[in-house]
Amino acid sequence: MFTQAKLIITAVVLAALIGLGTWWHLSRVHAAEKAVHAHYAVVLSEIREKTAAAVTAFRxxxxxxxxxxxxxAANGQARIDLARHDAAGARTERDRLLADVARYRTAARTAQHSSAPTAGPTTGDALDLFADLFSRADARAGELAxxxxxxxxxxxxxxxxxxxLSRTKPATVQAPQSNQ
Incomplete structure (x- = not known):
């Protein structure tokens, strides 16, 4: 009986030791899982912070x-408006010059018709040609300008x-560093 009791006690002690070992092992596994979850939460938090910083920097x-x-664009539009204003001023000046040419033409024709006819070619044709050439060249130059x-x-x-855009450098955000 003694051997049988010894065997039962040994089995009970062995079962208690195995149970205690299993409990200790499972508690260590549970603690390791908690540590991994805590580390994962920290890493996710860092990723969220760095992502938010990167988004803010990019914005x-x-x-x-x-x-x-x-x-x-505003400066360019101002330059274009100034060029249009200058072109309008140039058109006004062109119109004034064309009016002057028309007056000179009229004065030349009046002077030609009031004087005695000469033997040479008439100056009105050359003046008309010059005035027409001047007005066409000036109009085309205005368009080109x-x-x-x-x-x-x-x-x-x-x-x-x-x-x-070349002077404005994009913001850089450093990648998260792992704590391994």
Missing amino acids: ATETAWRSAIDKE EFADAAHAAGLTCERSFDA
Whole structure:
């Protein structure tokens, strides 16, 4: 009986030790799971913070780009408006010069008809040709100048917009570092 009791006690002690070992192992596994979950929560929090910082930095950069583009567009439009105003002034001056030429033409014809006829060629034909050539050349030069001014202003706006975007560097955010 003694051997049988010894066997039962040994089995009970062995079962208690196995149960205690299992309980200890499971508590360690549970503690490790808690540590992993805590670390995962910290990593997720860092990722959220860095993502929010990156989004904020990108939005700031995008806002800087947009304001630079808007500023250059406004400046370009002001240059185009100034060129149009100058072209209008040039057209007014052209109209004044054409009126002067018309007056000179009229005065030359009046002087030619009031004087005695001469043996040489009439000066009215050359004056008419010159006046017509002058008015056509001036009109075409005005058109070309207006186009050139608009193209120049648009080109300057494009170039300055590109330069403004090149000067504005995008914000950089460092990647999260792992704690391994």
